[in-house]
Amino acid sequence: MKNIFFLLVLTSLLSFSATLQGGESGYFEKVFPAPENPSPGELPMAAEWRIWIPEGVDRIRGVVVHQHGCGNGSGDGGRTAVYDLHWQELARKHGCALIASSFRLDDRPCEQWCDPRNGSAQSFFNALEYFAEYTGHEELTSVPWALWGHSGGGQWVGSMTQLYPQRVVAAWLRSGCPDTVVKIFDELPMNDDVLNVPMMLNIGAHEYDFGIVWVSCWNYICHMRAKNAKIGFMVDPSTHHETGSSRYPAIRFLDDMLTLRLPLEGTELLPAPQGLVLPIDRITDQEISADNIVNDPEKPDGNYDSTERRKFLKDGLWFPSEEYVVVWRKYSIDNTFEDQTPPPAPFEAFVNSKTGIITWRCRADVESGLKTFAIYRDGVELAQLPTANVVNSRPVFQGVMYSDTPDFSLPEMKYQIPDYDAESGSKYTISAFNTAGLESEKVIVVVH
Secondary structure: OHHHHHHHHHHHHHHHHHOOOOOOOEEEEEEEOOOOOOOOOOOOOOEEEEEEEOOOOOOOOEEEEEEOOOOHHHHHHHHHHHHOHHHHHHHHHOOEEEEEEEEOOOOOOOHHHHOHHHOHHHHHHHHHHHHHHHHOOHHHHOOOEEEEEEOHHHHHHHHHHHHOHHHEEEEEEEOOOOOOOOOOHHHOOOOHHHHOOOEEEEEEOOHHHOHHHHHHHHHHHHHHHHOOOOEEEEEEOOOOOOOOOOHHHHHHHHHHHHHHHOOOOOOOOOOOOOOEEEOHHHOOOHHHOOOOOOOOOOOOOOOOOHHHHHHHOOOOEEEOOHHHHHHHHHHHHHOOOOOOOOOOOOEEEEEOOOOOEEEEEOOOEOOOEOOEEEEEEOOEEEEEOOOOOEOOOOOOOOOEOOOOOOOOOOOOOEEEOOOOOOOOOOOEEEEEEOOOOOEOOOEEOEEO
């Protein structure tokens, strides 16, 4: 039933986007079917691509890419990624489009798409070309990318960074790196352009049941830092292989890099920040979660004690700024972060005088996302909207699934006032809360 509801919502959204053909904003979709007889280097599976373009943007400055992980479950989750209000706000802030895929594996091995050279990179380029023509944003084919990927998606974005470093603003690799699935790392390009791309490798402290992730990621960070690459490392203390609440430090990282590197005109990236290297003697065991790992003699791969971890991190970790080191320290210890600013307030809030249904629009807080809304009647709180399902994540209005995508339910900004009486003279207001618990200003609901 949930998937049926999701398809109904999705059909409605895509019907809306279809009315925007030749326009500049909205949701758009392109499905590339699986070829009957794929040629070498051609993606052998079906690929669905969706893009969101913010309102009022004359020229797209970049593309934020949200790439799901391996398996059909993660592929299904990728279908909701562009509807995520938090990721949309990151894209909107920088005049970027938000794009996501859904690769249909069936019985094929994951590396048939998470290695970009097997056709998924070309599928990405084909999608950008299609959306460029369909929306009139020809610049989509040439602007830079900010990359985020989970698991096999981490391998994909890391590999894309090594293949096309001059196009990459920054990359966030969650629970995966270019040799997670097959040992192809040494075959990928490695040069100064690659080493200069700001990257962050992020894995869960309890992913010891995914030993291949630990082994490959530790070797990857060691290899890259030995070459003085601009790459940091963040262990999520609360998660296994799921993404959890890692979007908060990820979005902050990409936000900082987009601010520093996106040009106002043209497509040539501005220089990456010099940043700083935090030496291993300034890193505690808790910050690399060495004390959180359960050592299993049956699964020794990846269960490193603090001495072994320090050996891997002997070249220290790169961070873009001292400010981000503060974010890293807090999140690495207990998943917390600081946010002192309230979220944006709702807007276009109306109540239907006949039905008593309130509808509104709202943007997410780029730092802390969007948790819920409060409805007030004559200054007294009437209700707070429930949050959707989450997987080991802080509560979020749209929910968070395994691969950091909204719940299939895609909840609406709508509330039915109980026992509504248009003649009562009651005044209704509405406010938003971010996940840091901060409340926006209250906005008057207009009778419509």
